[in-house]
Amino acid sequence: MDATADVEVQLEQGDVALTARDRTLLQAVAAHGSLNAAADALGRSYAHAQRRIVELEDAFGPLVDRSRGGSGGGGSELTDAAEQLLARFQRLQADFDGVATAEETVLRGTVVDRDGELATVETPPGTVRAIVDTEACPGDAVEVGIRADTVTLNAPSEAPESTGTSARNQFAGTVERIDEGTSIALVALAVDPTTTLSALVTDTSLDKLDITTGAELVASFKATATAGVIPALDRSLSDESS
Structure with missing residues (x-):
């Protein structure tokens, strides 16, 4: 590949x-x-x-x-x-x-640092950089949404250096499932024992890159295309206590 x-x-x-x-x-x-x-x-x-x-x-x-x-x-x-x-x-x-529009991976995590709109969030599969609600401070719980169409898949040998690309987030994983449609395919990449990351590719790319179940891949996605929000329940509880 x-x-x-x-x-x-x-x-x-x-x-x-x-x-x-x-x-x-x-x-x-x-x-x-x-x-x-x-x-x-x-x-x-x-x-x-x-x-x-x-x-x-x-x-x-x-x-x-x-x-x-x-x-x-x-x-x-x-x-x-x-x-x-x-x-x-x-x-x-x-x-x-x-x-x-329909496919999005949501990771629940904790804000550990922020620089303006961008924040660093610790999630089960690893650290994620994302644009996060300005109300969220270090220590707050947030949900990070990653749209399937913003994820790029590479073979490990072809993955870009994380320090040299705007795709600031990278997770290595194993292809767990491939759902093929008539023209596109949804790839589920297991990035930790409890988390799968969805990526959208064309059927042409699927064949050309020989993506199969069990293949080892690296998923990359830009911090600026990743959104973090305070969960609705947490926001509601915060409003009630204030």
């Missing part, structure tokens, strides 16, 4: 991947009627946009019908294949958004 399992929505064909940026370009061509106008509207280089369309067409087939001259001055429109490709991308994005 190598590289990184992440959740950037994309459609792959060979070595070429259609990304959200490519989708935006194709949609702009459809909206503005030419690649030149699309590039202008997006603030992109026409030469780069043209080169990218050629790369995509080499992989996926004809995507843009181009006409030159004529009474209308020529222009471009998407092919049926391009429309179908965009529809596939939209379905994948919808699947991803639905799971990402």
Whole structure:
């Protein structure tokens, strides 16, 4: 296993991947009627946009019908294949958004230090840096939420150095379960005897990185994408006593 399992929505064909940026370009061509106008509207280089369309067409087939001259001055429109490709991308994005919204790992821990909005929280699997309620002080209990779509998975040999990346939190673990959908997969990583961390990956990444049950992985997630809150019950008790 190598590289990184992440959740950037994309459609792959060979070595070429259609990304959200490519989708935006194709949609702009459809909206503005030419690649030149699309590039202008997006603030992109026409030469780069043209080169990218050629790369995509080499992989996926004809995507843009181009006409030159004529009474209308020529222009471009998407092919049926391009429309179908965009529809596939939209379905994948919808699947991803639905799971990402629902899946979150919640760790209960104690604030041990804080620096402005960022706090250090001690949890069962280890220390977590997160944006925590400003009301929470050292010694207070908090719940830290980690969305599945913010977690990146790496093989141990490929994991970034925690001191050299904004993904400040890292846990090593073993893949306990893989729930595969039609286009995305939810990976449950056991990071301690009582805690599993959920990570969302595309099925393509799952296959490419050979993620299987029992595999050893490292999960990384940014402190700025991790939220800590005072549990509702604790907050209620605090309000009653004040």
